[in-house]
Amino acid sequence: MERLTAEETRNGTWVQEFVLEGFPVAEHLRILFFLMHLLAYLASLMGNTLIISITCLDHRLQTPMYFFLSTFSFVECCFITTVIPQLLAIFLSGRQTISFVACFTQAFFFLFLGATVFYLLAVLSLDRYLAICKPLHYPTIMSPRMCFLLVTVCLALGFLFMAGPVVMLSQSSYCGPNVIPHFFCDFGPLANLSCLDTRSVEMLFFNLALIVLFGSLLVAIFAYSNIVVTIVGLPSAREQQRAFSTCSSHLIVLSLMYGSCVFIYMKPKQTSRLDTNREAALVNTVVTPLLNPVIYTLRNKQVHQALRDALSRVKLPRFQRSNAPSL
Template identity: 80%
Template structure:
């Protein structure tokens, strides 16, 4: 069914707030799901904050790779904090309303931080490429100033890329209905609720999302293709295993992130698969941030040692 366009209300917005539908099929189990998601949220925040703290406390981890990793963990904390508290409110009290301004603010922050995450992942790929393929130039190129510029550039690009489509969407007419079939204010469901013509904004957003995902993916593929070639040329099996171990955690995170986000955002028509988007978005906003600290810590001996050192210092102080 084609969306109804109401021309007389084209420049008016009568909707003052939206209703987040959440997960109506399991709303009767709200208290159980509240506890599950609260535990996942607290674990994710504590895990990511632990990584950040260890990296900034232990001087052995104050290297470019761990600086990028701490930036990644910080963005993950901000991202889930933008989404999960409102979901917890829906599960606990059933309060599903969100104001017009808060909804678009949430939408922008989610898209901005989401784009920033992918740019950071591509920077992590470049870092591993320089460390493994260009070790003699690594210290010179990946100096503190360059690391700061790369991370700042990721935030700036994420901000600029997502600001325009969200601002354009907020200027359209919303004259009802106001029920968002999602647990947060996402671009696709909001577009579907507008009673203005949205095809140009949908095309713009599709192209921007495609560029963000594809550009970071291309950089990652090129970097890791060169990394694999370089590793296979190493003389000993132990050196090859050590080189691969530094990249395996990054590749696992990449698989989780790209899989869910391609499913959610890179499709021209947003209205056709909104129900299935909720499950994919739940993976991206709850499961992935929960697994990332586990993936990075369980497979990283340097983080293990740094964590043991911090715990031993705490015990000595007692």
């Protein structure tokens, strides 16, 4: 689309709302896709809520690792809630209109929460590094105050890095097409619809996204390279297997998250390949949040035991009441 100068847009028609195009789905398949994504959304919420609840209720899981994991689950719930309800509405109606303010608000919270997720993944990597490589210093370093501080820093960095590009893009002129070829308001599609030249804002966003993604990835690489060296040096095969099982679930989540986001955002020109970005964004917003609680719970013996104990506490009173002697 040809970019206009600021003077040329003064007399233009200002866009008051955008139209989210969603996915090109046949009419008779809309309800099926709606139900599939609704079930995936509910399953993600239930799985992440289960992790948060178990962490709060079981004193054995009230450790730094599970504090970060429960915080990660809470941010994931907020992250998918900024996008999936909109996608469900699109499947029901075919297209969905969204106001100018609501669109940029959605874009901000999506990017802010997404950046926070990556910083939390980096913190989880550091936590595993300290627990395995520095076990004697771990209780002192990962104090409750330090855990709270790290989560606060993750939120603050996510806000600071993503607020600037979104605010700058919202100040641009939108005087032409208002159809977004996506199922939510993302930075790339919005930059593509602007009547002004947004290359400077796009480059700023690209650099900040580069810092968020590869900065947190470097922390994870540093942590797990040291973890591997430490695990290889353990004396028994059983200890090695236990240490690897602790970290394998986190590595799976890292691969899923970084793979999809690098494909979407690591392009200086945000206007390219918007159609393929939709499919990658679907993985990032639907598939990965659904798999995260499954990966963390099914591969974790401590969570298994906490769930069994919680279920036994629920069943035991009922059994006792049913077998209580009648007067």
